[in-house]
Amino acid sequence: MSQFVHLHLHTQYSVLDGAIKIKDVIARAKEYGQEAVAITDHGVMHGVVEFYECAKAEGLKPIIGCEVYITGGSRFEKKAKSHGGASTYHLTLLAQNHTGYLNLCRLVTRGFTEGFYGKPRIDYELLKESSEGLICLSGCVSSEFSSYSKSHDLAGGRAHVERYLKLFGDRFYLEVQPHDFPEQKQLNRFAQDIGQSLGVPLVATNDAHYLCAGDTHAHEVLMCVSTGKLITDPDRLKHEGAMLHLKNYDEMVAGLPGLEEAVKLSRSIAERCELSFDFSTYYMPRFE
Numbered sequence: 001m002s003q004f005v006h007l008h009l010h011t012q013y014s015v016l017d018g019a020i021k022i023k024d025v026i027a028r029a030k031e032y033g034q035e036a037v038a039i040t041d042h043g044v045m046h047g048v049v050e051f052y053e054c055a056k057a058e059g060l061k062p063i064i065g066c067e068v069y070i071t072g073g074s075r076f077e078k079k080a081k082s083h084g085g086a087s088t089y090h091l092t093l094l095a096q097n098h099t100g101y102l103n104l105c106r107l108v109t110r111g112f113t114e115g116f117y118g119k120p121r122i123d124y125e126l127l128k129e130s131s132e133g134l135i136c137l138s139g140c141v142s143s144e145f146s147s148y149s150k151s152h153d154l155a156g157g158r159a160h161v162e163r164y165l166k167l168f169g170d171r172f173y174l175e176v177q178p179h180d181f182p183e184q185k186q187l188n189r190f191a192q193d194i195g196q197s198l199g200v201p202l203v204a205t206n207d208a209h210y211l212c213a214g215d216t217h218a219h220e221v222l223m224c225v226s227t228g229k230l231i232t233d234p235d236r237l238k239h240e241g242a243m244l245h246l247k248n249y250d251e252m253v254a255g256l257p258g259l260e261e262a263v264k265l266s267r268s269i270a271e272r273c274e275l276s277f278d279f280s281t282y283y284m285p286r287f288e
Contacts, residue, residue: 002032002033002034002035002248002249002267003249003263003264003267004034004204004247004248004249004252004263004264004266004267005034005035005036005037005038005063005266005267005269005270006029006034006037006038006205006206006208006246006266007038007040007063007065007092007094007137007203007205007266007269007270008038008040008067008092008137008140008175008177008205008206008207008208009025009037009038009039009040009206009207009208009246010040010041010042010067010207010208010209011025011039011041011047011051012047013039013041013044013046013047014041014042014044014067014209016222016223016225016226017042017209017222017223017226018041018042018209018210019209019210019211019215019218019219019222020208020209020210020211020246021211022039022047022050022051022054023054024211025037025208025211025246026051026054026055026058026060027058028211028246029060029246030058030059030060032246032248032249034060035060035061035267035270036060036061036062036063036267036270036273037055037060037061037062037063038062038063038064038065038094038270039051039062039063039064039065040065040066040067040092040093040094041066041067042066042067042069042090042119043066043067043068043069043108043111043119043120044066044108044120045064045066045104045105045108048064049277051064052064052277061270061273062275063094063095063270063273064094064095064101064104064273064275065092065093065094065095065104066093066104066107066108067090067091067092067093067139067140068090068091068093068107068108068111068120068122069088069089069090069091069111069119069120069121069122070088070089070090070091070121070122070123070124070127070144071086071087071088071089071115071121071122071123072086072087072088072089072144073085073086073123074086074123074125075110075111075114075115075121075122075123075125075126076114076115077117078117087144087147088118088119088121089139089142089143089144089146089147090139090140090142090143091127091136091137091138091139091143091144092136092137092138092139092140092175092205093107093134093135093136093137094134094135094136094137094269094273095133095134095135095273095275096133096134096135096171096272096273096274096275097133097273097274097275098133098275098276099132099133100132100133100134100135100275101133101275102133103130103131103132103133103134104130104134106130107122107126107127107130108120110122110126114126124163127167128167131167131168134168134171135168135171135172135173135269135272135273136164136167136168136171136172136173137172137173137174137175137203137205138161138164138172138173138174138175138191139175140175140177140205140207141183141184141187143175144160145157145160145161145174145187145191146183146187148160148190149183149186149187149190149191150183150186154190154193154194157190157194158194158197158198161174161194161198161200162198165198165200172200173200173201173202173203173265173269174191174194174195174200174201174202174203175191175202175203175204175205176188176191176192176202176203176204176205176256176259176262177204177205177206177207177255177256178204178206178243178247178251178252178254178255178256179207179242179243179244179255180242180243180255181240181242184242188256188259192259201262201265202259202261202262202265203262203265203266203269204252204256204259204262204263204265204266205266206244206246206247206252207242207244208244208245208246208247209244210244210245210246211245211246212245212246213243213245215245216239216243216244216245219239219244220236220238220239223236223237223239224236224237249263
């Protein structure tokens with residue numbers, strides 16, 4: 001039985017970014033002895049039902065989530081950053097229960113219908129309206145929390161965390177990840193400092209994008225297709241030092257020395273999530 005659960009994971013439904021087929025991720029998680037596994041695709045929930053059914057069929061607990069895009073301004077503002085628009089960040093949300101699942105669906109839908117500008121964006125106002133039943137993780141190196149780490153703004157980072165603590169309380173966690181590049185290591189230290197000072201627990205995630213360590217090059221090619229670059233372009237998007245394959249417990253602990261409790265906490269968070277789908281009836285949409 002593994003003491004680690006993947007809570008931040010991208011499947012094939014993170015189009016041109018995730019490179020893990022759902023059946024493969026369920027099989028590998030089961031092979032590792034993991035009793036639960038999450039799906040957190042970028043801004044969408046297209047793969048949720050397939051993921052849920054596949055996990056249940058193999059005796060694993062499916063954790064339903066999404067890595068949403070959240071703007072630092074208003075979701076209604078459609079302005080490029082180069083023209084004074086707000087930055088867009090990543091934020092990891094997990095459905096703790098049925099209410100959380102419905103709220104996650106609302107957030108993703110309104111991200112498309114109200115906030116779409118290059119990506120389906122939500123904002124803090126919308127998150128505040130629909131936070132019930134959701135567990136929130138601070139995010140990866142593309143998160144707003146990470147932006148304070150990059151600028152060495154401890155006061156700004158504390159204020160950001162305090163804002164989210166007011167919204168989520170004990171359902172808010174600071175993410176640390178085992179990737180070997182400077183920005184991630186700096187973010188991990190930043191999270192440790194703020195987490196200790198404010199009493200916010202750290203949870204280890206992996207931000208998995210592909211199944212095996214040997215898939216790194218294939219994933220880089222996929223990213224080139226996504227960004228319109230050649231693999232030979234020196235300025236193409238790279239993930240140097242980030243091994244985004246599906247890791248087991250030993251790999252997570254080895255990548256996060258001294259943070260074994262953060263790795264184990266992932267399982268405790270998975271235990272907090274209790275969501276089941278009823279496929280025995282039809283749920284028709286209600287049009288106002």
